[in-house]
Amino acid sequence: MAKYFYWIDESCNRLGEKNFDLYIREAMRLARVAVSRLENPNDTDFARVFNFLLKTPKTDKAKFKYPDQWYAWNECVEDPSDYKTTLDHVIADLSDFSTSWARTGQRDKAEVRIYADQGQRYEEDPQVPGLWQDHENGVNIMVKNLTGPLARTCHPAYCPPPKKFVTMDFFDRAWIGVRTKCLQSLKRLEFADGTELSMKVDDFSLDFLAVTILHEFMHCNIYGRVDAKIQPGMGTSGWKYCLNLNKDESRVDAECIALLAFVAGWAEVTRDGKRIGGFTIARSWDKIQPGCNELALCESEEQKKKMEGSNKWNEYFLDGDLVNTAAQGMLIFYDDITS
Ligand SMILES: [Zn+2]
Numbered sequence: 001m002a003k004y005f006y007w008i009d010e011s012c013n014r015l016g017e018k019n020f021d022l023y024i025r026e027a028m029r030l031a032r033v034a035v036s037r038l039e040n041p042n043d044t045d046f047a048r049v050f051n052f053l054l055k056t057p058k059t060d061k062a063k064f065k066y067p068d069q070w071y072a073w074n075e076c077v078e079d080p081s082d083y084k085t086t087l088d089h090v091i092a093d094l095s096d097f098s099t100s101w102a103r104t105g106q107r108d109k110a111e112v113r114i115y116a117d118q119g120q121r122y123e124e125d126p127q128v129p130g131l132w133q134d135h136e137n138g139v140n141i142m143v144k145n146l147t148g149p150l151a152r153t154c155h156p157a158y159c160p161p162p163k164k165f166v167t168m169d170f171f172d173r174a175w176i177g178v179r180t181k182c183l184q185s186l187k188r189l190e191f192a193d194g195t196e197l198s199m200k201v202d203d204f205s206l207d208f209l210a211v212t213i214l215h216e217f218m219h220c221n222i223y224g225r226v227d228a229k230i231q232p233g234m235g236t237s238g239w240k241y242c243l244n245l246n247k248d249e250s251r252v253d254a255e256c257i258a259l260l261a262f263v264a265g266w267a268e269v270t271r272d273g274k275r276i277g278g279f280t281i282a283r284s285w286d287k288i289q290p291g292c293n294e295l296a297l298c299e300s301e302e303q304k305k306k307m308e309g310s311n312k313w314n315e316y317f318l319d320g321d322l323v324n325t326a327a328q329g330m331l332i333f334y335d336d337i338t339s
Pocket of ligand 1: 215216219226227236254
């Protein structure tokens with residue numbers, strides 16, 4: 001039984017496709033694959049990917065609250081009995097996303113209202129440049145470049161009276177490179193000899209609408225994940241972006257969870273002629289030696305202070321050196337995909 005509903009505006013019928021819903025279902029499928037891989041105690045490969053993206057091993061027992069925005073958007077107070085480990089937060093959000101949503105034809109009933117009208121329904125306030133108003137949904141946002149990013153999720157909850165829905169816009173950039181709805185269809189791609197030696201997550205993820213969809217859904221009130229690091233001129237998506245977040249930021253970030261699901265799905269992509277194996281992030285993580293990097297690029301401020309003066313590598317810390325193929329987000333084919 002669906003707990004939540006999304007509504008898709010006609011403007012989403014782009015690319016000659018009539019069914020934007022298929023992209024949403026692919027996002028849900030990827031989330032499901034990620035959950036089952038995280039729940040498999042033998043899948044040490046995906047445990048490693050989790051560690052890359054969340055900067056936290058699966059075994060970490062520390063418990064955390066929801067992101068601060070979650071409490072604000074849901075108008076509730078912190079309750080320590082809700083605290084979960086990083087792994088449990090991730091599993092809870094991905095499994096909820098993959099099982100609790102259904103499409104509705106009634107916009108007013110939907111928790112998510114999805115558009116791709118390139119911001120046409122917005123009007124700029126003549127008195128206040130940069131203040132955009134979407135009268136259809138009662139959304140106001142203050143932003144310089146309305147249609148610049150891949151996508152945008154807006155919370156009308158900021159405007160009284162509180163409302164429990166968001167609007168999502170998928171702008172032109174989200175559609176430009178979209179080649180396929182479904183990661184599994186990449187199985188049919190012929191990998192020329194050696195092609196896979198230079199494939200990176202970002203070669204695909206930024207053009208993969210399902211990843212952008214999953215990222216945006218993580219901005220809903222229900223999950224409360226945010227863009228943890230917004231810097232002028234820098235995006236909030238992609239492998240490199242995720243690796244530049246520290247542990248505290250990664251835990252609440254929407255893109256880290258979207259890419260986690262994306263990489264999970266690559267395990268099902270095989271090379272022509274192969275029946276076993278699949279793709280995953282390069283396992284050069286294992287080659288990072290203690291003392292090889294003292295820049296605590298991916299650590300929380302607290303950890304960083306603790307590590308000052310020491311150059312020890314530990315399991316919480318991934319080398320930010322882009323020469324490292326794992327840090328580059330290189331996708332490699334392995335016969336034994338889980339180990
Ligand atoms: Zn975002």
